[in-house]
Amino acid sequence: MAGVMDSVNQRTQLVGQNRLELLLFRLGSQQLYGINVFKVKEVLQCPPLNALPGRNSVVRGVAHIRGGTIPIMDMNLAIGRRELPDIDNCFVIITEYNRTAQGFLVRSVERIVNMNWGDIHPPPKGAGKEHYLTAVTQVDGQLVEIIDVEKILAEVSPMKEDVSEGVIEDGIADKVVQKHVLIVDDSTIARKQIQRVVEGMGIRTTIKKDGAEALQYLKDILASGKDPYAELVMIICDIEMPEMDGYTFTAEVRNNPDLKKLHIVLHTSLSGVFNEAMVRKVGADDFLAKFHPDELARRVNDRVLAITGESLLPPDAE
Template identity: 75%
Template sequence: MAGVLDSVNQRTQLVGQNRLELLLFSLGGRQLYGINVFKVKEVLQCPHLSEIPKRNPVVRGVAHIRGGTIPIMDMSQATGAGRLDNLENCFVIITEYNRSTQGFLVSSVERIVNMNWSSIHPPPKGAGKENYLTAVTEVDGRLVEIIDVEKILAEVSPRPQNVSAEVIRDVDSTKSVNKHVLIVDDSTIARKQIQKVIESMGVQTTVLKNGQEALGFLNDLLREGKDPYKELLMVISDIEMPEMDGYTFTAEVRANPKLNRLHVILHTSLSGVFNEAMVKKVGADDFLAKFHPDELAKRVRDRIQEAAGQNA
């Protein structure tokens, strides 16, 4: 256990070739869960929690850690199970998502495993739309469920979803560009958020769940005799995705002469520990941390205006 707690911060710098490290944890039962170490800032024994008035029931309180006040959410309760008891025996995983820091209360922390994204798979189709899974994998013969943290955060602490009217107004004069946007993200809530922003601007979308699906879609366009650059205004891709991550997807696009002109934005909740050098290495055009509707809309607006100029 001490090795896990001591090494998390150092391991957050991992960026590999379609690889990731998972911190395994439990929520009181035998089921194992995983979270990408890249999102983890620290793991610690549950500190004293101070209650706050009118809080969401999932927020068990706030903790004062290293000079900051951090909300602590009960991961078990957030996913529809019961509240965790015996807080003094629990652990808190401090994470950074979407430019904010929060802690997740868990029953125990197991270990860190190094895996390939090709071993991470989308949740079973029979899991239902309301599940909190973004992916599943297997470690030592045991199923590991990877929780859709963005869905939890959207429910516990919803953020504005709409684009400012002035940004949309700026797009009106350039709607003549007849292209659509390819959205690639494994999180159900993230896909809906991005799609809502883009379609509010009068732009059509195609939505896929991971880099492998997206690469297959692009290759299908090529087989149909279509030019993806002429079909697509841009690609907005998450980084963390099962089967093929956003880094590998972007590198594959850039390596293909028939795809390499595509405009690719990596749009991810990996904000605080994001490696800018890796974006340059794989050849992405831009990086944007989730989720700010106006910032995303401005990126789309700028690309529309650029494409309109190219077509003029």
């Protein structure tokens, strides 16, 4: 595993070029699965697991790794299949999602492949509503399924999704009654979470599943003769998406003279200083790590006040 992780550490500069690297792994069959290398902190042989009272059945136990305690989830169980046997001979992929670390138990780890987001596609429409795929691709003629980890985490360890009292200013929706928020995300769970916050504020939403679809939507607004600035409060956009990632989408918007001033918040489970630097590089207005409803609501609240010309500061601070 050392060789695999050396590659992980050396290859993080593809972001911003509409490229990614997938760490390929297998579960209980010959089917190949993939996870974005940028989410991976470490890959190791499954360590001893300690039972966790009252745990979700997907969590096989907790492991003490580098001074911390990390829950280890059986990826095969998480997608509705049998638990992986003989876990002593399995591997654990340690990841960071939504500012927390977690481990996923897998049968084997294969290799890392360099991909273009244009070669990553949404799941087939016949996959059904309960599938756990966020995208699919092909490597050497073999189908690779990319699992919707956010869906798994939302089911195993549900996060608070309601906005706290007092965060949203009274009457905020009345200030932008003719406008809506464009939400761009390939994860069904993430889209619903964002939509619930924004529509809970009384503001309408439009949903798109990837950057290419969202960019076409904006171009269609222009083609219809409408003013996108009059239509949209802001755009809340994921980074990791099939067809076109959030960085590329943002760069495309900024390069279009009729769209370049739209307010874009990149909202992603990818976190860290590197991503904040990329936000500045591609020209996004803000970066927000998923998923914190109060912080998201504040971003929307402040944006509404900004476009209606109202101060974001208390009177005594002006």
